[in-house]
Amino acid sequence: MPTVHDVAKRARVAPITVSRVINNSGYISESTRNRVEAVIREIGYVPNTLARGLRSKRTNTLALVVTDITNPYFTLMARGVEDVAGDSNYTVIYCNTDESEAKEEKYANILAQRQVDGVLLVPAGGNDKTIKFLDSHGISVVVLDRRVSGVKTDFVCSDSEDGSNRLIKLLIGLGHKQIAIITGPKKVSTAVDRVTGYKQALNEAGIAENELVYYGEFNQQSAYELTKQAMARSLKPTAIFGANNFIMLGIIKALRELQLNVPEDVSVVGFDDFPESMLVRPFFTAAVQPAYEMGRLATELLLKRIVSELPEEFQKIILPAEIIERESTGPVGKSTA
Amino acid sequence: MPTVHDVAKRARVAPITVSRVINNSGYISESTRNRVEAVIREIGYVPNTLARGLRSKRTNTLALVVTDITNPYFTLMARGVEDVAGDSNYTVIYCNTDESEAKEEKYANILAQRQVDGVLLVPAGGNDKTIKFLDSHGISVVVLDRRVSGVKTDFVCSDSEDGSNRLIKLLIGLGHKQIAIITGPKKVSTAVDRVTGYKQALNEAGIAENELVYYGEFNQQSAYELTKQAMARSLKPTAIFGANNFIMLGIIKALRELQLNVPEDVSVVGFDDFPESMLVRPFFTAAVQPAYEMGRLATELLLKRIVSELPEEFQKIILPAEIIERESTGPVGKSTA
DNA sequence: CAAAAATATGGTAACGTTATCAGGATAACG
DNA sequence: CGTTATCCTGATAACGTTACCATATTTTTG
Numbered sequence: 001m002p003t004v005h006d007v008a009k010r011a012r013v014a015p016i017t018v019s020r021v022i023n024n025s026g027y028i029s030e031s032t033r034n035r036v037e038a039v040i041r042e043i044g045y046v047p048n049t050l051a052r053g054l055r056s057k058r059t060n061t062l063a064l065v066v067t068d069i070t071n072p073y074f075t076l077m078a079r080g081v082e083d084v085a086g087d088s089n090y091t092v093i094y095c096n097t098d099e100s101e102a103k104e105e106k107y108a109n110i111l112a113q114r115q116v117d118g119v120l121l122v123p124a125g126g127n128d129k130t131i132k133f134l135d136s137h138g139i140s141v142v143v144l145d146r147r148v149s150g151v152k153t154d155f156v157c158s159d160s161e162d163g164s165n166r167l168i169k170l171l172i173g174l175g176h177k178q179i180a181i182i183t184g185p186k187k188v189s190t191a192v193d194r195v196t197g198y199k200q201a202l203n204e205a206g207i208a209e210n211e212l213v214y215y216g217e218f219n220q221q222s223a224y225e226l227t228k229q230a231m232a233r234s235l236k237p238t239a240i241f242g243a244n245n246f247i248m249l250g251i252i253k254a255l256r257e258l259q260l261n262v263p264e265d266v267s268v269v270g271f272d273d274f275p276e277s278m279l280v281r282p283f284f285t286a287a288v289q290p291a292y293e294m295g296r297l298a299t300e301l302l303l304k305r306i307v308s309e310l311p312e313e314f315q316k317i318i319l320p321a322e323i324i325e326r327e328s329t330g331p332v333g334k335s336t337a
Numbered sequence: 338m339p340t341v342h343d344v345a346k347r348a349r350v351a352p353i354t355v356s357r358v359i360n361n362s363g364y365i366s367e368s369t370r371n372r373v374e375a376v377i378r379e380i381g382y383v384p385n386t387l388a389r390g391l392r393s394k395r396t397n398t399l400a401l402v403v404t405d406i407t408n409p410y411f412t413l414m415a416r417g418v419e420d421v422a423g424d425s426n427y428t429v430i431y432c433n434t435d436e437s438e439a440k441e442e443k444y445a446n447i448l449a450q451r452q453v454d455g456v457l458l459v460p461a462g463g464n465d466k467t468i469k470f471l472d473s474h475g476i477s478v479v480v481l482d483r484r485v486s487g488v489k490t491d492f493v494c495s496d497s498e499d500g501s502n503r504l505i506k507l508l509i510g511l512g513h514k515q516i517a518i519i520t521g522p523k524k525v526s527t528a529v530d531r532v533t534g535y536k537q538a539l540n541e542a543g544i545a546e547n548e549l550v551y552y553g554e555f556n557q558q559s560a561y562e563l564t565k566q567a568m569a570r571s572l573k574p575t576a577i578f579g580a581n582n583f584i585m586l587g588i589i590k591a592l593r594e595l596q597l598n599v600p601e602d603v604s605v606v607g608f609d610d611f612p613e614s615m616l617v618r619p620f621f622t623a624a625v626q627p628a629y630e631m632g633r634l635a636t637e638l639l640l641k642r643i644v645s646e647l648p649e650e651f652q653k654i655i656l657p658a659e660i661i662e663r664e665s666t667g668p669v670g671k672s673t674a
Numbered sequence: 675c676a677a678a679a680a681t682a683t684g685g686t687a688a689c690g691t692t693a694t695c696a697g698g699a700t701a702a703c704g
Numbered sequence: 705c706g707t708t709a710t711c712c713t714g715a716t717a718a719c720g721t722t723a724c725c726a727t728a729t730t731t732t733t734g
Binding site: 001044046047048049050051053054059062064068069070072075076077078079080081082083084085091092093094096109110112113114115118119120136137138140141142144154156295296298299300302 | 429478
Binding site: 032051053 | 718
């Protein structure tokens with residue numbers, strides 16, 4: 001691969017001049033710049049970010065640490081991050097902590113090794129260890145979505161208390177009084193804030209709280225179990241508030257099993273959304289590709305290829321798609337019209 | 338920040354010995370190893386990946402280039418990639434091409450600059466330019482999801498022809514004969530393969546094709562328009578095959594506007610899925626967080642912080658969540674039971 | 675027991691870039 | 705016209721690591 005030196009020699013300038021051209025820094029005459037740029041194109045020179053970062057202490061790299069990129073909420077957030085970062089010539093590394101503080105620390109270490117310039121962090125726990133660690137390595141941190149108490153950082157979130165408050169008011173307006181909330185773990189600020197907003201709304205309306213607060217995990221399974229618990233009470237809730245999108249799904253699943261209709265029997269509200277118009281229940285008859293498996297296999301292939309453990313012939317792996325028959329198909333001419 | 342030299346000095350060994358310890362390479366006596374490891378922990382040494390990569394020509398970095406990480410299909414794939422990569426100590430950079438070959442080339446350049454070890458590529462077009470470019474820079478490529486003709490690489494995909502064939506057979510089994518297919522652009526292999534499978538199934542069943550093949554984009558808007566076109570024919574399709582998940586959504590949206598029920602009036606099948614049990618139509622009453630905006634704002638903040646254009650005080654940005662009232666809520670005591 | 679192999683450690687240089695300092699040429703100024 | 709400011713270019717060294725080669729000690733082997 002050609003280097004600044006090759007470009008420099010060919011353009012009859014010093015390497016540093018080439019550096020000035022590609023970085024648009026310092027003074028350069030039009031003619032030299034043109035000459036250098038011509039050579040760069042000619043020999044297909046590509047600057048080496050590693051050397052650049054090593055010397056300049058700037059890598060133009062950010063990291064986005066979330067709990068699970070698979071959650072559409074975080075996916076969308078990631079897209080926002082990448083679009084902005086890309087416009088400023090930054091590259092983004094994504095990390096999934098799966099709500100594990102251990103994983104979070106592991107990633108923090110990796111990111112320090114990689115000398116990233118900054119980290120966007122959705123903290124897995126209330127823990128400030130990660131932030132302090134990054135800080136001690138001179139890495140800027142912006143905290144996203146969840147508060148971490150007692151740490152000084154920039155912080156971006158949406159208003160959980162207010163949102164919850166308004167959702168509950170909406171339910172109250174519909175006549176609901178037995179309103180349960182199923183939320184995440186106590187160590188996560190959003191889980192707590194949403195309870196606060198919930199209680200606030202109930203208090204303002206003069207409704208007793210009735211111990212209908214259920215702390216759990218921010219996932220479907222946990223919500224499913226807690227919903228069953230909540231619906232086993234003698235005085236059943238007429239409405240349930242799920243503190244995030246996966247929780248909503250767990251609620252729906254449990255209610256369906258209990259043969260309860262939404263909203264006729266139980267109203268459901270929640271935080272976070274799913275991309276416009278996805279399925280309330282498995283709906284589409286579809287050929288489902290094993291996307292995760294494909295990602296896995298491809299990466300394994302690639303890694304082997306990199307360490308050249310693979311025979312010369314290129315592999316071609318074609319996985320079957322699974323046909324899943326659901327509600328979007330039926331016999332011809334059964335129109336209800 | 339401490340370096341190998343600091344560790345070496347303190348452990349009374351040569352820097353190269355420290356390198357051997359952290360890389361687990363070469364011969365090292367137990368005692369030296371312990372001594373070095375103790376010093377590493379003691380002074381909080383973190384190896385610098387840039388220097389390492391510069392010297393060793395290996396960055397332990399992969400890139401996943403997809404069209405849009407926002408599509409659950411790719412999100413899931415990404416998770417598969419990251420899990421495997423992470424296990425082998427590789428970090429993954431994600432890139433969204435938005436089906437643009439120009440963006441793809443731009444990213445290829447960035448990835449070459451970053452000296453990534455390998456690229457997992459979902460090609461935006463039939464174009465082999467990117468692959469050749471990466472190849473010329475000694476970067477391994479595994480192609481995912483879509484074929485690129487005339488290029489030698491590893492390749493992982495699912496079986497589009499077979500999947501389509503089986504979906505159409507399923508429809509035929511239900512008595513459908515007027516079956517339309519709405520697919521992606523002709524330059525994308527999956528769009529074409531799915532048509533092939535479709536035609537195959539029709540031929541095998543002895544059903545005329547009737548010009549019900551609609552090429553477009555792999556997105557909702559395009560599918561929406563094509564569905565309207567298809568349903569404007571004198572002999573209307575009784576079933577529609579959408580060649581990916583976003584296309585399915587566009588089909589549903591158009592049919593709903595045309596007051597047609599699924600599956601009573603029109604059956605719908607498609608490729609790709611959505612995560613278990615999402616909404617068929619906007620269903621949940623929810624507090625919707627501006628996830629994308631949050632990602633944007635946070636990144637802008639971070640970038641400013643990195644170049645320290647920001648005043649010392651840390652910012653706290655709290656965005657309102659939008660309350661969207663939909664079908665999951667209703668007045669109390671309206672049970673159908 | 676000499677020779678070969680395995681183990682343990684280190685010195686030197688190089689990866690490709692840019693920070694820093696410096697010098698010369700040209701333009702602007704009072 | 706001397707002085708200062710602006711413009712243009714370059715030499716040198718350094719960023720932190722590991723490849724490569726070398727040496728010394730210990731163990732194994734025939």
